[in-house]
Amino acid sequence: MMPCPLRYxxxxxxxxxxxxxxxTFHTCAGYATRRPEDDLTAVLRHDxxxxxxxxxxxxxxxxxxxIAATYFFRLHANEYNALSHENxxxxxxxxxxxxxxxxxxxxxxxDASCGVDPATSVRVGVxxxxxxxxxxxxxxxxxxxxxxxxxxxxxxxxxPADLGLAYEAYDxxxxxxxxxxxxxxxxxxxxxxxxxxxxxxxxxxxLCKHIAAARTPLYCLFHPxxxxxxxxxxxxx
Ligand SMILES: [Zn+2]
Ligand SMILES: [Zn+2]
Numbered sequence: 001m002m003p004c005p006l007r008y009x010x011x012x013x014x015x016x017x018x019x020x021x022x023x024t025f026h027t028c029a030g031y032a033t034r035r036p037e038d039d040l041t042a043v044l045r046h047d048x049x050x051x052x053x054x055x056x057x058x059x060x061x062x063x064x065x066x067i068a069a070t071y072f073f074r075l076h077a078n079e080y081n082a083l084s085h086e087n088x089x090x091x092x093x094x095x096x097x098x099x100x101x102x103x104x105x106x107x108x109x110x111d112a113s114c115g116v117d118p119a120t121s122v123r124v125g126v127x128x129x130x131x132x133x134x135x136x137x138x139x140x141x142x143x144x145x146x147x148x149x150x151x152x153x154x155x156x157x158x159x160p161a162d163l164g165l166a167y168e169a170y171d172x173x174x175x176x177x178x179x180x181x182x183x184x185x186x187x188x189x190x191x192x193x194x195x196x197x198x199x200x201x202x203x204x205x206x207l208c209k210h211i212a213a214a215r216t217p218l219y220c221l222f223h224p225x226x227x228x229x230x231x232x233x234x235x236x237x
Contacts, residue, residue, distance in 0.1 A: 008058075019067075030068070032139070058222070070099065075103065092132075107119070138166040160174055
């Protein structure tokens with residue numbers, strides 16, 4: 001069977017399907033601070049690993065459907081400057097659409113490459129984003145790069161509150177969603193992965209199948225650089 005395409009028209013179908021099924025959507029911060037008890041809950045999260053220019057199309061599509069999601073941006077990517085005119089405007093536009101922006105953090109990688117104290121880099125990153133976006137930044141999500149999961153080691157050992165944060169995207173206390181729900185993510189060599197209460201399953205279904213199965217709470221991670229309009233090599237349309 002052909003896998004579902006990572007195309008915007010399918011994303012719209014997925015989200016409309018979820019709305020019709022009765023899912024309530026929350027940002028990570030909303031879920032962490034309110035602990036909602038809906039019958040069907042979905043939290044949409046997007047990690048901006050390499051191409052911020054791909055984020056607005058996804059953000060607009062969601063906002064069009066009345067859905068607020070959480071977008072995590074890196075401050076130390078070699079691939080992009082988050083604080084450029086263009087990218088800062090993208091982040092501010094995303095906030096203006098009603099979404100949440102958080103820090104996609106890589107503190108141990110930055111320590112290894114540059115010698116910057118990990119807690120310092122996270123605190124400075126959160127404060128910088130908060131000041132430049134004009135809204136409090138409440139969350140961070142650990143980034144995996146060439147050194148898988150090592151940044152998570154830092155967050156596991158450091159309470160979010162010590163860093164000026166309300167939550168970290170994989171924490172077991174404040175957000176506490178990865179270990180308690182279904183975590184469904186795109187972008188692993190072109191197939192989906194699903195974790196059931198923190199454990200990797202062999203399920204490779206598109207998110208639409210998880211919604212059809214009424215799984216809850218659903219914690220969904222998409223990487224906007226993998227999604228496209230008509231063809232993966234055509235960036236905007
Ligand atoms: Zn990442
Ligand atoms: Zn699908």
